[in-house]
Amino acid sequence: MTSTTETQTPGAGELSATSLLRFATAGSVDDGKSTLVGRLLHDSKSVLADQLEAVEHASRKRGQAAPDLALLTDGLRAEREQGITIDVAYRYFATPRRRFILADTPGHVQYTRNMVTGASTAELAVVLVDARNGVVEQTRRHAAVAALLRVPHVVLAVNKMDLVEYAEPVFAAIAEEFTAYAASLGVHDITTIPISALAGDNVVEPSAQMDWYGGPTLLEHLETVPVGSDPSQEPARFPVQYVIRPQSAENPDYRGYAGQLASGVLRTGDRVTVLPSGRTTTVAGIDALGTETDIAWAPQSVTVRLAEDIDVSRGDLIAAGPVPEPTKDVEATVCHLHERALRPGDKVLLKHTTRTVRALVKSISYRIDIDTLEQRGDAQELNVNEIGHVLLRTAEPLALDSYSDNRRTGSFLLIDPADGTTLTAGMAGESFATRAPAAAANAEEGWV
């Protein structure tokens, strides 16, 4: 799918190399989120004739005069019947400038877990508010989830500006309140945009009604926001997924460690530490999917060869720069994802990067009210959609980074050993950037 018009077709060359942005939307049906997503897809010409025809047909069947763009994104039958979105849905669209993966998440309180899921892979979150209501409890929750998951860029889309006569003071007051709140949670990159998803103002096309707004439309912002971090500013982290040993006539002695760089840059000759063993060696060579190279960076998938024949297997972490101290005591902020509550004493599996170990839930330090950020210390259990701070003890040491430093090597899942259910999403370290950092083993590190 791509953004084209009937009159103007980009050549293959123009489409050949763009960057990829993963972003998430948070907002409820009442804020017009489905309409916004539909508008984004429709106005960027990502909706094709047969999809639009199906929407027009369904809208007519329901007695609606205009095509209901929200119908473009409602997937499962249960949702169509209930008119709600019950899970994370992924949508794909492109412009000549960039490819987008949108994690479309429902905004109701009982679906916090879905928002956490969508935000976990997002580099940008769009928080939607209704201009008539301004910043409400739900808005604060969406900002908190984005902050908690360390989504680098946040956009506040103030929707339904058409219903407040496109008045700048209304927008300015909401933007100011939201920015102050999100900043207090440690979100630093906040962009505010006044839109009308229904009328199409500032979503893809600039608004003729709001000439007081000089900023980009939502799509322009999505096209230009920087993608990814700068790997040269991060320590290298390479979780080993698989050991490649052909033992063939052509490659009798080849031994390569396959994985995807979670952060940083690796070069041939770099001094590296293998964790949790702590053995050090150097990078002898790097194979980028069959082609030899002398440099690789996140998030490339490569195969690393080491100078010395040391014992390395799946679950190990090859690391350079400041390395984490392997530990069996994990302190983390978690979002509980399952109807079965999480309680102290529970025996679970903990999956961190490519390593899965047995773990014990030692205690729940406190529960966080995601609407008020209040910490409640008397939590006996964590129920579905609840967020809290827990202490875990693992059977084997883990090379964990703090989640605030590294979203890939600081995150983990808790899994029920009995049936394999994913119970809990975990983020090592403290919840919000503004709180006093915990005394961590790697506190001397100055990197961000």
Place this chain on the structure above:
Amino acid sequence: MTPTQDPGDADGPYALSHLDALEAESVHIFREVAGEFERPVILFSGGKDSIVMLHLALKAFAPAPIPFSLLHVDTGHNFPEVIAYRDRAVAQHSLRLHVASVQDFIDDGRLRERPDGTRNPLQTVPLLDAIESNKFDAVFGGGRRDEEKARAKERVFSLRDEFGAWDPRRQRPELWSLYNGRHAVGEHVRVFPLSNWTELDVWQYIEREGIELPEIYYAHERDVFARDGMWLTAGDWGGPKEGEQVQRRLIRYRTVGDMSCTGAVDSDAATIADVITEIAASRLTERGATRADDKLSEAAMEDRKREGYF
């Protein structure tokens, strides 16, 4: 690859193009399965998505061979060009191929031919039988989340019970790039390494990597007839029927299922570049234009997935 390459809108020397990012993610998925499962298999139809899957798997484990076998569910209505391609690929990469044949199941009475002659919906039974008898615990499929609305919520790792059924309420949340492949004996996991690719990405990747495809993806002259608004290939499978006129047209296939349910489009796109230009300008989605099986009903795909279909 060096850090100075220009990925289009470079955000610095370490930017990756969208194809590099998607490739890295898919390779990561293949390696996760190799690390966590005992008996993975790649569903290989000879269609472009399964060909790209195979290409990514070969890259993921180079210079070693891929640690998986291939499984083809043969409806008996395949295009001969596709079967020939399949056999060439198997020989070239010294792969092990399992074939589950719909015809065998019809011959011994375990399946019955449908009145409309289409065999696509009949694939589920042989597929599940092959999974069970070979004890496959992970099954790679080429499904993409952009293909159809019910697929937008599919996980990369999709748990199936002993009946192959997909229960949307039982799917596990998938966060970061942490895939949970744990399953009970008798259950298996369907894995979709191309989840985040679009049709255009697949074609751009085929062009970039110089991947060979069966000829039917490119414009060629063929005897076809119109049914349900699509051009179908004339053949023993059940067409043309009375009143359906065969004509020779310049067409190509955008997707390759079997002859009874895959429609061709009028096209003179003879090269990959032509195809990409055509798709970029297309006003019809890939499946909507060419797959009769998705048109069954608005909830057709959802229902079929519950039955264990892909």
